Amino acid sequence: MENRRVLLGMSGGVDSTAAALLLQQAGYEVVGATLLMHSWEAERCASARDAAEAAAAAERLGIPFRAPDCREDFARWVMTDFAGEYAAGHTPNPCVRCNRFVKFPSLLRQADAMGCRYIATGHYARTAWDERTRRWQLLRGTDRQKDQSYVLYPLSQEILSRLLLPLGNLSKEEVRRLAGEAGLPNARKKDSQDICFIPDGDYLRFLRDWGGQDAPAGDFVDENGKVLGRHRGQAAYTLGQRRGLGVSADRPLYVVAKDPAANRVTLGDEAALFCRSLRAEQCNWVSLPCPGGPLQVTAKTRYSQREAEAEVRPLSEGVVEVIFREPQRAITPGQSVVLYRDDLVLGGGIIQSAWD
Numbered sequence: 291m292e293n294r295r296v297l298l299g300m301s302g303g304v305d306s307t308a309a310a311l312l313l314q315q316a317g318y319e320v321v322g323a324t325l326l327m328h329s330w331e332a333e334r335c336a337s338a339r340d341a342a343e344a345a346a347a348a349e350r351l352g353i354p355f356r357a358p359d360c361r362e363d364f365a366r367w368v369m370t371d372f373a374g375e376y377a378a379g380h381t382p383n384p385c386v387r388c389n390r391f392v393k394f395p396s397l398l399r400q401a402d403a404m405g406c407r408y409i410a411t412g413h414y415a416r417t418a419w420d421e422r423t424r425r426w427q428l429l430r431g432t433d434r435q436k437d438q439s440y441v442l443y444p445l446s447q448e449i450l451s452r453l454l455l456p457l458g459n460l461s462k463e464e465v466r467r468l469a470g471e472a473g474l475p476n477a478r479k480k481d482s483q484d485i486c487f488i489p490d491g492d493y494l495r496f497l498r499d500w501g502g503q504d505a506p507a508g509d510f511v512d513e514n515g516k517v518l519g520r521h522r523g524q525a526a527y528t529l530g531q532r533r534g535l536g537v538s539a540d541r542p543l544y545v546v547a548k549d550p551a552a553n554r555v556t557l558g559d560e561a562a563l564f565c566r567s568l569r570a571e572q573c574n575w576v577s578l579p580c581p582g583g584p585l586q587v588t589a590k591t592r593y594s595q596r597e598a599e600a601e602v603r604p605l606s607e608g609v610v611e612v613i614f615r616e617p618q619r620a621i622t623p624g625q626s627v628v629l630y631r632d633d634l635v636l637g638g639g640i641i642q643s644a645w646d
Contacts, residue, residue, distance in 0.1 A: 293407035295319045296454060299397055300355075302343025303481065305412030305457060307474050308465045310351050312456040313410060321404060322348035322355040325396050327364040327388070328487045350474065356404075360396045367391035369487060373501030376493065376525040379550040380624030383441070383593070384485055386640075390444035390574075398449060408454050415439040415635075416458035417450050420577070426450035427577040428635040433461040440593045443628050443638035444574045494523045508553035510537055513546070513562065521555045524548050530563055530620030564617035565646055570627050570639030573608045577634050580604055587629040587636060589614070591621050597630055610639060617646075 296313055300306040300322040313320045324341040341357045348355035368388050375382035397409040414431030415438050426447055431437040445453070457465055466478065488496045497503040505523030512518055519537040521527065527535075531545040537557060546563055547556035568591070573580075581604060588597035589612055599615040612627055621627075621644035628638035 293405070295321065295404075295406045296408040296410050297321050297323055297397055297401040297404060297406040298410045299393065299412075300324050300344035300348065301412070302340040302347060303412070304466060304469050304474070304478075305414075306344070307347040307351070307412075308469045309410060309412040309456040310348070310353060311468065311472055311474070313454065314351065314353070316456075318408070318454075320351075320353045320410075321406060322351075322353050323397065323400060324355075324357050325360045325393060326357055327360055327392070328369065347474065356400065358396065358400050360392055363392050363396065364388065369500065373497055373503060375624045376497060377501075377503055377550060379524065379548040381528045381622045382624040383626055384487075385441045386444060386626050389441055394445060394449045394453075398452065401452070408452050409449070410454035410456060412457055413438045413442060413455055414457050414460075414462075415442050415455050416633075417453055417455060423578055425577060425579075429458075429577075430630070430633045430635065431455075431457070432459050436462045439635045440590070440626070440628050440638075443576055443626065443635055445576065446574075450576070494526050497525055506553060508555070510535070510557050511554050513556060513558045518543075518557055524550055524553060524555050527555055528620075529622045560619075563620045565621050565644040566617045567611065567613045567646070568621050568627060568644040569605075569609070569611055569642050571609050571642050573610050573637060573639035575637040577636055580637075585629075585636075587612075587631060589627055589629050591618060591627050591641060592625055597628075600629075602629055602636075608639070 294317060296318045298310050298320055310320050310322060322344060324344040345355045368384050371387055372382050372384050401409050414433055414436040416429040418427045418429060420427050428439055428442055430439045494505045497505050505525050507520050507522050510518040510521050527545045529545055532542060537543060543557040544560050544563060545555055546558040584601050584603045587600055587602050589600040590597040598618060601613050603611045605611055623641050623643060625641050626638050627641055629636040
């Protein structure tokens with residue numbers, strides 16, 4: 291008899307709750323789980339609150355619920371990396387890092403311990419088996435406004451082979467309507483846009499109080515080195531930023547470079563932000579093996595960005611170069627470049643550098 295027991299990652303939000311409902315309707319035996327990720331300043335962070343809301347949703351649906359403690363792994367793989375990347379002048383994406391090293395591996399371990407054949411989440415993305423390549427594929431969610439495939443590119447074939455994504459063919463409004471019709475209290479709960487362990491957005495405070503890193507004020511300079519003003523710590527800024535600089539000028543100025551060693555932030559014209567080429571490392575080829583030569587793709591370098599035509603060139607194990615047909619704005623070290631062919635997610639990696 292087929293094992294239809296599935297461990298569902300639940301956040302207390304409408305997406306994972308609707309996923310639980312859909313899995314139940316499809317005949318799966320669902321167990322809900324909220325992974326406890328962090329305890330840094332618990333009164334300011336949402337982990338415990340999310341677990342309580344997820345437990346209430348699971349009770350409403352009549353499914354068992356667990357809250358495995360993953361705080362040690364999360365601190366090691368996500369929070370420590372986040373602090374180190376900012377200290378190096380990069381702008382990391384902690385959700386990508388968490389999915390690769392903590393969330394999905396933890397769900398898989400817990401599923402094995404509980405005798406669950408599958409794991410599931412409320413992400414807006416899809417999976418499919420490709421008989422030709424003998425690989426599991428990752429595809430975009432059909433709702434392009436909510437597609438979350440960008441943050442799932444690091445997933446392994448083992449994880450994809452056991453992953454169910456019940457929301458992949460639905461829109462957000464369809465999910466809310468489904469939850470409302472089922473009488474679920476979180477049907478209209480707003481989506482969280484914050485980094486879960488820094489909900490107030492105060493990165494400098496996190497680096498100081500948790501990471502033990504000073505973030506001293508320094509100079510804003512132009513591209514010739516002329517001092518334009520003082521910044522409040524280079525980690526507070528990212529490439530392409532215009533607002534909140536506190537510098538008066540006769541034209542709009544943007545963050546175009548950061549030098550953590552000299553503690554300087556360079557401001558310049560928006561034109562200086564555009565580059566055609568990048569180098570990425572820690573690459574994961576998802577829906578196809580690493581190609582033996584250049585490959586024509588579309589690619590994007592931020593979650594909310596629209597992808598653009600490009601060529602990817604594998605350089606060595608886990609390292610690629612991506613050359614865009616048209617220059618791209620604010621390609622930022624620490625973010626991910628994700629490669630697509632139509633709806634298919636080919637792979638992606640962490641951006642290390644960019645140039646004209």
